[in-house]
Amino acid sequence: MTGGGPVNDEPAPRSSLMRQVRRQDTGPEWVVRRALHAAGLRYRLHDRRLPGTPDIVLPKYRCVVRVQGCFWHGHDCAHGRVRSKTRSAFWDAKIAANRARDARQAEALAALGWQVETVWECELRAPQWPAALVERIRSRAPGPRP
Ligand SMILES: [Zn+2]
Numbered sequence: 642m643t644g645g646g647p648v649n650d651e652p653a654p655r656s657s658l659m660r661q662v663r664r665q666d667t668g669p670e671w672v673v674r675r676a677l678h679a680a681g682l683r684y685r686l687h688d689r690r691l692p693g694t695p696d697i698v699l700p701k702y703r704c705v706v707r708v709q710g711c712f713w714h715g716h717d718c719a720h721g722r723v724r725s726k727t728r729s730a731f732w733d734a735k736i737a738a739n740r741a742r743d744a745r746q747a748e749a750l751a752a753l754g755w756q757v758e759t760v761w762e763c764e765l766r767a768p769q770w771p772a773a774l775v776e777r778i779r780s781r782a783p784g785p786r787p
Contacts (some may be wrong), residue, residue, distance in 0.1 A: 669762050670696060670697070670708040672765060673708050673760055673765075677697070677699070677774075677775070677778075679771070682701075682775065683699070683701065684697050684698055684706070685700065686698070691750060691753070692753070693749065695707065695750070699778060702778055702779070702781050703781075704781050705750055705755055705756070705758065706758045707743070707757055707759045708760045713739055714736070714739050714740060714743060714761075715739065715740045718761065719763070720762070721761075721763075743759075758774070758781075
C-alpha cells in the first residue's frame, strides 16, 4: 500500500530512510507514542475493532489518543484559526468535514465506553506536555485494572 512506485523511487540510499518512509513513524504521532511508552503506558496501534480505527488505543484506560494537526482539524488556536488568501473554500469545507468526522468518531467511541484524549500539535510545543498528557490519561475512569 505504501510507496514503491516509480514516482516515489528516490535515488538516495533507502535503507537509512526506512523510518521516514513509514509515515506513521514520523511526526507528532510518533512523538506522542514515544512519550506514552516512556511513561510506561501501553497502547495498541490502528485498532480496527473500534470506530474510525483509532491510531493509539490504551485498553487499560479505555482511552483513545488522537493526535491532530491544528489547521486541518480546526483547533481553536493561532494555527487553527489562520486565515490567508491561500485558504480557499475548498479547504474550509475539508476542515469542516474533518471536524464532523472527529465528532462522530468520538461519539461512537463514547457509546462503547471509550474516551477520547485529543492531543493538538500546538500542545507539543510546551515542554511539560508529556507529563500533562500522561496525567490526563491516568486520571480517566476506570483507571488501572489488576
Ligand atoms: Zn492548536
